[in-house]
Amino acid sequence: MGGAAANPPASADLPGFEAQPGRVRVLLPLPLGEAYDYLLPPETAVAPGAIVEVPLGSRRVAGAVWETDPDTAKVPAHKLKRILRVCDAPPLPLPVRQFVDWVARYYLAEPGAVLKMSLPVPAALEPPAPRLAYRRAMAPETLPVRLTAARRRVLDVLADGLARPAGELASEAAVSSAVVRGLADAGALEQVPVYPHAPGTLPEALPEGPPLSDSQRQAADALVAKVQADAFAVTLLDGVTGSGKTEVYFQAVKAALAQGRQVLVLLPEIALSAQWLERFERRFGVEPAQWHSDLTQAQRRDTWRAVTRGEARVVVGARSALFLPYPALGLIVVDEEHEPAFKQEDGVPYHARDMAVVRARLGGIACVLTSATPSLESIENVRAGRYDSVHLPERHAGAALPAVEPIDMRTDRPTPIEGHGTSYIAPGLRDALAETLAAGEQAMLFLNRRGYAPLVLCRSCGHRLQCPYCTAWLVEHRLIHRLQCHHCGFAMKAPDTCPECEAADSLAACGPGVERLTEEVRALFPDARTALMASDTVTGPDSAARFVESVRRGEVDLLIGTQIVAKGHHFPGLTLVGVVDADLGLAGGDLRAGERTYQLLHQVAGRAGRAEKPGRVLLQTYGPEHPVLEALVSGDRDAFLAVEAENRKLAEMPPFTRLVALIVSSPEEDQADSLARALARTAPVREGVEVLGPAPAPLAVLRGRHRRRLLLKTRRDLAPQPLLRAWLAQIEVPNKARLYVDVDPYGFL
Structure with a gap:
């Protein structure tokens, strides 16, 4: 460098x-x-x-x-x-x-x-500004002013000797700020500077956790031993949904804290992890420090200072929390290690799971990866002996895994609802929903598609409404009366006439999104209390916490959601999960399509039957014979992953080879093509190296830029970085063009 x-x-x-x-x-x-x-x-x-x-x-x-x-x-x-x-x-x-x-x-x-x-926070390098607070300056009996009931309440609050800001003091004493100022003016209170409490500070005595099952204790002991060894080690904590993986790794967290070390827990969606934060506070008595994009600048400043000074003993965060300058890091936990959200797609395109392992190696500390559906990369590392593993094969407290059944949409076709039109819920799923609601239990419908409809077209001429800046269809969001592009953020009001043929009232919504599914559910079950959980409706930790708590308290009968409902939430009253389109995600050229669909649907299915009542999962599909669907129904995860791994190996794809994506983009199509061809002409030629492309990216135009893609594939034992440096040194990138290099790409749009 x-x-x-x-x-x-x-x-x-x-x-x-x-x-x-x-x-x-x-x-x-x-x-x-x-x-x-x-x-x-x-x-x-x-x-x-x-x-x-x-x-x-x-x-x-x-x-x-x-x-x-x-x-x-x-x-x-x-x-x-x-x-x-x-x-x-x-x-x-x-x-x-x-x-x-x-x-x-x-x-x-x-x-x-x-x-x-x-x-990331320049303001954190400045000394923290103190707040002014008040404490007692004299005994009540020596006050120079008459001791009213309000003044006595203020002095009683301050009897513990702690200083409090004026607003907090007035609130605790149930008085006006004028009473506090009057006591200060009379000399009964003195002003002192106080500094903000460091987030993530823990009590000296760490509380004991709940009793563990035999399998949980064995797994916890293995993780604790890795922490106490004070050496680099990676362990995959592989447990079925509801097996208590969090409580197991909390034992390792406690062991690291007992050594005076700091702990980092990475979560894929920190804004949606209200239950995790509540569980941590219940277990350890305090909240952890948090690091994610929803924090205010003041919160980021205070957290960064607390981390660098070792005062924040536990940090829970999104992927960027990995880069904070911990002076005494002793353990890294990557929860739901298989999640695509750990891959950064903009800026430096790092994968937080993989870099957590690197950070642990450089620090000589333990790293724990947890999942009910581990990635093929982690499974291969276990098989090769690079990672250790511990397994939790059953749900905690005797809960049973849900029964998974397919609904073949070729024979069990949805029928239109009178006065509503097209239906997307098959009769078999409708009946199951009715039975569940009649029994006073909760149900959930899962559809991983935001908005009302993924496509809007003209019934007269067939014109499809497309984003003007991307090769993507505009998605109708009826709740906000807008058409949106989910790739660049472009939004517009739905036109009254077709932009192509100018036919009036001819635009039709095609296909279901969760908003349309919610509309159908309310027509089918008008008395049921329904709620929609998607990134459009639940934003930030506070909003997520309120939503999750309302479901847990039984204020929702039927929950409709996108993938955020699969992120580890525990709903004790939920017994039925219906997947409206289990085939979604299986099509396309993504090498991880099958694996990612299996992981997502397995996680969604795991929301059902987590308490004493058994759960049931229904998968609507047009291809029940697909290996992903068959694996979900049979519950044979390992057989599916073995076949998936063998297919990847035969195709010479990761994790058995290395892959690098090179994405050329330019506002001028000719320039993008010219630069892509120049890269192809100078591509490295040697044994164990293959260059694919150039070809238009699946999103050939994104944010107004034309995109071309090349893929560099090398043997597993051949590092691509030296090849890339020599290759790219021969290329001059024009001013308007960009060349984006993505080592170990995770998505292929």
Whole structure:
């Protein structure tokens, strides 16, 4: 990475180490390919990793010292600028700096762009601003003013000696702010500065957890042993839905905390993990620190400070939480490790599950991957001996796995509802819903398609309404009266006439989305209390928590949802799950289509029958003989995954080979084609290497840019990064064009 040191000497991280004043290299959190040289001010010394502020053009930018006293000088000293100041923040630990370098090399990314994820909150580098609070300054009997009932309540609240902000004090004492100010003016209260409580701080005595079953105890003991060994190890915690995997890895969390270490838990959808947060607080007595995009800037600032100072002992977050500068990380848990959400598609295209393993290796710590439907990558790593595994084969507390049955839509066809029109629920599923509701139990319908209809077309001329910036159909969202593109965000009001033939009232919604399914359910069961759970209707942790709690309290009879209903929610009263389109996701050229569909439907099915009442799952399908559907019905997951693995091996696809996607894009189609052809002409030619393409991407136009794709495939034992660097060095990318490199691609749109 230019002049930056990939592996600074370990002595640089020893207590008391200080480099001699002179030249240092500073990596800035910007899309830059190397660290820049700066001079230290006189009488100043820093250690590698120190956070410093430096001039960059006319700006002041905070970066990290990447190398002290470098051996070579690209620029004469008299031309270098001086560091402006050393920030009051702990230096980035050695494993964090090594991780930034490793991720940059592996994904062919600018190191500065990776560092940006470790230094995402510039305001956190400033000293925290205190809040003013009040505490008692004298005994009540010595007050210089008359002691009214309101004033006495204020003093009683402050009798514990703790200082409180004025608003909090007035609220606790049930008085107006004027009463507090009056006591302060009279000298009865004194103002003191208080600093925000660090998020994720735990009590000294960690509570005991609930009793575990024999299989849970064995699995927990295995994970605890890995943590206590204080060495790198990866363990796959493989357990059926409802087997208590979370409580098992909580034992490992407790063991890491007992060693004085920090813990990171990665969740695929932090905004939808209200039940996980509640469960953690119930188990450990406090909330963990959180890190995700829904936090305010102030929350991100406080959390970053708490993490860097080791005050945040447990952090739960989305994938970006992996890059925070933990000084004492002792355990990483990746919950639902198979989830596609762990793959970052924009910016640096890293996979958080894979990088969690790398971060654990660099820190010499334990990593736990959990899933009821592990990815083929993790299963192959277990088979090859790179990962250990523990298994939970049964549900906790004697609950049984639900019975899964197919509904063949070729013979059990939906019939129109009088006064409503087209139906998408087969008679068999209708009857099951009626029986479930009549028994006072809850049911759920799953359809992984947002909005009202995935396509709008003209009945007169057949014209389909398409996004003007993408090769994608516009989706009708009837709740907000808009047509939307789910790829670029374009939205418009539905036109009154066809844009092509100008026929009036000719536009028809084709196919069902969850909004249309909700409309049908309300026509079929008008007395049932229905609720819709999709990313359009449930946004953020608070909204998700309220929704989940309403279902759990029995305020919802029939839940309709997209994939977010499959994310580990526990609904004790839910006994029936109906999958409206089990074939959705099986078509197309995605190499993971079968695996991902199986994982999603298995997770959805796992919501049923998690308490004492047995569950039932009905899958509407036009192809019940498909291997994915047969595996779900038979419950033979391992046989399905074995066949899936064998097919991948025969096709020479990951995880048995390595794959890199190169996506060319340009606002000009000719330019995109020309650059793609240039890449094809200079592609590497050697044994064990194959280049596929160029070809139009499935989304050939996205956000107004024409896209072409090439795939580089190599043997598993052949690293593609050196090949890519040599290949791309021959190519000059025009100004308007872009070349995006995605190592280990997960999606293929």
